[in-house]
Amino acid sequence: SQQGEEDPQALSIQEGENATMNCSYKTSINNLQWYRQNSGRGLVHLILIRSNEREKHSGRLRVTLDTSKKSSSLLITASRAADTASYFCATYKDYGQNFVFGPGTRLSVLP
């Protein structure tokens, strides 16, 4: 079974609005990462947050991590049409030695 589950599955917003995506996971993690995938293309790494961090910023991105609730959120502020993509959270476990992805959130930013 997949470790991460994103919510919502799909999100449609207007340009300039903020977009929030959530991710829940099941077991303890070393870090959690967010990736973006434009249609049919490769995955682009956005941000990594370690298990001992609670919040991290990168440009218009803000990620939070709550290890007690086993959840993370990705906030994209002032969204642009170019942000239209699928967003995946991935958890990393040392002993599992692989990155486990959730099913993703499809974000559509309308001009």
Add this chain to the structure above:
Amino acid sequence: DSGVTQTPKHLITATGQRVTLRCSPRSGDLSVYWYQQSLDQGLQFLIQYYNGEERAKGNILERFSAQQFPDLHSELNLSSLELGDSALYFCASSALPGRSNTEAFFGQGTRLTVV
């Protein structure tokens, strides 16, 4: 550009055939991961190699195999192909596993279509 190179970008082949997908990791990365992405299954982990040795195995079919060569490039071999094997196959690389800041860098993928 992630620094991970996958070839070919597209592959169309018939059922029953065998294909080889190639991946060159980022310079200096010792770990290579293979993932399959299909519409109904999301990103599924197949297999990981570290410095030439298999380190972890996921949902990889017996018809599929992989290896990592001394120059660290990796190949994923898919045989006796079925229509259901049509998918995007991604390779990713990372530095030493087990560190809290380990992140994966993905190639652009190989789109396999089995007809």
